[in-house]
Amino acid sequence: MRATAVEKYMSTAAKNVPRGSQTSQTNASPAAPPRYAGFDGQYIGGSWRAGRQGGTERDTDPYSGETLVEISMANKDDLDDAYQSAAKAQIGWAAALPSERSAVMIRALGIMEARHEEIVDWLIRESGSTHVKAELEWQSVCAMTREAISFPYRVEGRILPLDEPGKESRAYRQPLGVIGVISPWNFPMHLSNRSVGPALALGNGVVLKPAEDTPVTGGLLIAKIYEEAGLPPGLLNVVIGPIDEIGDQFTLHPVPKFISFTGSTRVGRHIGGLAMSGPQIKRVALELGGNAPCVVLDDADVEHAARASVVGRFLHQGQICMSTNRIIVDAKVYDEFVDQFTTHVKTLKYGDPKDPAVSIGPVINQKQLKAHIAHIEGARAAGAHQLVGGKPEGQVLPPHVFVDVKNDMQVAQDEMFGPIVSIIKVSGEAEALLVANDTQYGLSSAVFTRDEERGLKFALGVQAGMTHVNDHSVDDTPTGPFGGEKNSGIGRFGGEWIIHEFTRDHWVTIRHEQGAYPF
Structure with a gap:
């Protein structure tokens, strides 16, 4: 047909x-x-x-x-x-x-x-x-x-x-x-x-x-x-x-x-x-709005989780309601994840979206750009450590990665809707779930683990309309029930x-x- x-x-x-x-x-x-x-x-x-x-x-x-x-x-x-x-x-x-x-x-x-x-x-x-x-x-x-x-x-x-x-x-x-x-x-x-x-x-x-x-x-x-x-x-x-x-x-x-x-x-x-x-x-x-958590448990395939999370955060400059806003990582794999994640982010080309090699293009307007710059400055002032960043070129904002982020910081609680991500360290699955749910939003989410049954159990505990096991949070199909909980609609x-x-x-x-x- x-x-x-x-x-x-x-x-x-x-x-x-x-x-x-x-x-x-x-x-x-x-x-x-x-x-x-x-x-x-x-x-x-x-x-x-x-x-x-x-x-x-x-x-x-x-x-x-x-x-x-x-x-x-x-x-x-x-x-x-x-x-x-x-x-x-x-x-x-x-x-x-x-x-x-x-x-x-x-x-x-x-x-x-x-x-x-x-x-x-x-x-x-x-x-x-x-x-x-x-x-x-x-x-x-x-x-x-x-x-x-x-x-x-x-x-x-x-x-x-x-x-x-x-x-x-x-x-x-x-x-x-x-x-x-x-x-x-x-x-x-x-x-x-x-x-x-x-x-x-x-x-x-x-x-x-x-x-x-x-x-x-x-x-x-x-x-x-x-x-x-x-x-x-x-x-x-x-x-x-x-x-x-x-x-x-x-x-x-x-x-x-x-x-x-x-x-x-x-x-x-x-x-x-x-x-x-x-x-x-x-x-x-x-x-x-959304504030999607991406949770990396201690048994996750770290390389896969890191690459998927880069897509989940930086696709369309992070201007997606489902974008991974916070990456919550178990302490046992935290250092390895941060290293692989930041290494991959640094390979992303940003600039003219007409160039097929570009992964990150411009944010939509000046109002959005000013809001992103304010969030970046606020994260630094709150004590978050910036590993990746750069100055805007026109309306193109390079990807920004923050570690040492606490979940109550504004950079973690607000929906960024731009190329900015927070990585949060937790100790164990129980704390990961508490942190994942500690937000006013509940649209999309993701969890990475080698144990699919463990992932399913964790997913069902997340207060969100959608949770994806071993995949990034940006997922929409014409046959699935797309929607959110809490202040996500x-x-x-x-x-x-x-x-x-x-x-x-x-x-x-x-x-x-x-x-x-x-x-």
Whole structure:
């Protein structure tokens, strides 16, 4: 099915570009379809149009500072149009045959595969992704879309037992209606599409608000793909506007039944509060901050643990909610681990993410860079010892490794979200578990041991939504229940769990014959 979709798309894409999907031949290889263009406004009601807020936003390359596109911003009226368009289009979409919804996802997957190089290029230029990270994100986007192809056929109701003659009890599974999606800048396309794809496949309409740092890869590029795949107009809308103009109203608007948010715990608390306190209570899925512990027990394969932990911390400059924030190492292997870990970190090349040899590119913006520098200075002042580091070059911050870290230091308790890691020494498995759980967060985690049963027991004691044995903490699949505990959020993404989140139970009883009533 996958190969067929690609072949079909490649043979017809150049002739059948739908309205609104303006293209440009610039940088297009002979084998690739013409590149998309026209990322300068909003996608509302199936039309590409200028926002009505009056201002524009510059979207820039975080490494070079180059302006990629200037976008006319949306206001509250644009947001209202988007939600009303989604609500109107969703009625017919919910009634569509499963094969119709599945076919759109099949075509979207084919387009994503055919536009592989274009997508990767946008991820590198807009989000500062290295080649490795951009490829991983493209794979994740495709994998989630591939999983969503089956979703229209996996929505099942139930016939329930009932102790009343002549009466039947049924539970139907139905789409929620319109889902509002707010996505972050770190894995912009994946973290948007993991909600957008399933929501559409399950019969919902969507309004998407991408992060201001990644409006193309987090929103407009996705809209182009689904438009080209033949998604009926109005079902997917992308609004890009100032937070003070459309931020709170995005959640407070009466149309959406569900808000899917990925971002910081601070903002997630605010959105959760709006969803509960507004005129209409809404369901939410909040995937928030993390402080992932990576625990290296005394029987671990130290070399394997060290190499895996380097990836777990420094992939995409550590700008991942699942990134290994603290490495907790048993005293018996601590020195060996620190030596191997730092030796490997020193081999990492940092700089221009367009260079395939670069492992660490730029952080997303100056605000983030200033926060990282403050954390580095704070760690030194608190008594942590820096083994690896360096001065920033533009927005590229070299990897920083701290040892002699205590778990109550700010560098250990805060989510770094940058190329900074703390290594903490502990004595024994019991202390390792206490330290691992001594955080307000509970998203991802990892443990290394040669004894898999020991690893499983330890994993089940970690207060987190996800724990990976003998692997790093950055792991997400389209079939697993992705989500966190404590201040890392509520709700689950992926597989059967996202089907449950984006649909509702509707209980219906049918009396087939007259009943006996008490009065």
